[in-house]
Amino acid sequence: MQPIDALAAAFSPLRTHPFAYPALEVVHIVGIALLLGNLVLLELRVWGAGASLPVPGLARLTLLLVAAGFSLAALSGLLMFVSQANELISNRAFVSxxxxxxxxxxxxxxxxGRGSLVKLDGVARFQVVLSTLIWLAVITCGRWIAYI
Incomplete structure (x- = not known):
């Protein structure tokens, strides 16, 4: 038995229990919502929206929630991955x-690294637009995994 097959076998209850995988999907979506929702809030501030809100305080709050959301999404995603690793490794949407x-x-x-939260310049604005586009593409690929 290959290591990846042994790993999948160890987590087979995630595939066989009628509520386990759907529950993981719910946790994954909640994590994504926390992550993307709070990123967009901070990104709007980088673009100048809510100028009365101090960036350092808003960043502390939103980035804490972003980290919590990413943690939920990553952990649930890892559990979903190990339950069907062989299928996912060969899935173009998953690899993307x-x-x-x-x-x-x-x-x-x-x-x-460049201190964009302090600079709030054109490069910072480009970076947050790029961030949003990347995360929307991540979500799109995630949805396409079941269909490719």
Whole structure:
């Protein structure tokens, strides 16, 4: 038995229990909603909306919720992955989603590494638009996994 098959077998109750996988999908969607909803709120502030709100305080709140949402999405996504790893590894939508998640991480590292929350300049605005587009593409690929 290959290691990936052994892993899938260990998590087979996620596939066989009638409510386990749908429950994971709900957790995954809640995580995505927390992540994207709060990112968009912060990104709107970078674009100048809510100018009376101080960026550092808003960033502390929203990025904490972004991290919580990402954690929920990542953990539930990992559990869904191990329950059907062989199928997902060969799925183009899944592979694209993983590539886009890597791109989202690189964009976030670039955004925070250059101090974009302090600068709030044209590059910061470009980065947040790019972030939103990447996350929408991640969601799109995630939905397409079941259909490709």
């Amino acid at each position: 989603k993983m590539g886009l998640l890597t791109l989202a991480a690189c964009n976030a590292a670039w955004f925070h």
